[in-house]
Amino acid sequence: MNVFELMNQWPFGGVDWLVIGAAIALAYIVFGIAGFGTALVAGPILILFMPLSKIVPLLVLLDFVAAFGNLLPSRRDVARPELLRLLPCMAVGCTLGVIFLLNLKSDVLLLLMGLFISVYAVYSLWVKTRPTQLSAAWAVPMGTVGGMFGALFGSGGFLYAIYLNSRLPKDAARATQSALISCSTVVRLSLFAVAGVYAELPLLLLALCLLPAMALGLWVGRRLTMRLSREGVGRHTAELPFDAAGLHP
Template identity: 80%
Template sequence: MNLLSWLGQWAFAPMDWLVIGLAVALAYIVFGIAGFGTALVAAPILLLFMPLSKIVPLLVLLDFVAAFGNLLPSRRDVSRPELLRLLPCMAVGCTLGVIFLLNLKSDLLLLLMGLFISAYAIYSLWIKARPSQLSALWAVPMGTVGGTFGALFGSGGLMRWSPPHPARATLSQGVLFSEAI
């Protein structure tokens, strides 16, 4: 495929580029605050302009760059034991997510993405008091599910505890490693 044909598939009107740019900018404001969430914000808007099969790799690349940019300033806040518990489970989850991504029809993937975003939104609005820390055993399902959703939709981001700085730094580095997988 030559460069002109590749660029031709991205021929959007100027207003489309504006909406896409604003969606991505808003998504990365959320990423800067929370350490994850770009797909939850950008993907529903980007779906108006491009297929999910193009959105996921785009957001994975952008998440990798953003997480890499957070590496140096936040490296002291990362909880290495938590990251080491999560990474193997995230690798398993990423493998499952890629298998699902390659074998499920795009309509089903869109439905699953909508359900994922809706479930997360309802959870965020409904649950006011979150436990400060769950058992270390929760790293297995959280890492696996986070890795699966990360590979499927470009956003996983499940953690088992929530002190703001270590959680955001660890989650951001988890995104970096999961995107690299």
């Protein structure tokens, strides 16, 4: 089967490709600034063209390429005790999320994603006071639920951010969050690969086709981060639940 036959398995017209590419670019502008959130931005648009069980693995592939660019510059600031505390819980949550994603019916997944985005939006708009000091015990629910949301909906980073920003200085919190997102991406990618999701060549080819849109969005997001002061980044990403959303030092 040649490339054209593989791509014909995605029934997208020219306008569809433009909308999908724009959604990916916009999602990775947010990722370039905040370090997470691709599914929250791209998911509601992509769900018009493909099932959620394809969207999340697709975004995981693209996140895998993007995440390590955030990790490398800040790796020296990573708080290893907090990282090691969250990682096992995150791995358990990711495993549960992948099981649910691959076994629940598409209409149930769609309903759950809609509820997730709605609750997150209400939380972002109405809850202005963030926790100032959480105990280490909160790593268990935050890591587990964050991992499950990451695998199921493609976005659990905001829970890691709430926990880390209540326990660490800003630079250490950003660096540790970046490391955790990178590890989460590897875990989810591995679980999807073991489950056989990436045995579907059309999905891999679609991810390859969307890499330029991802790279463009990431470049724009990082340029915006460089132009804005930390205070400016905080104002423009006030809906994200941590003080300075940029994960870059």
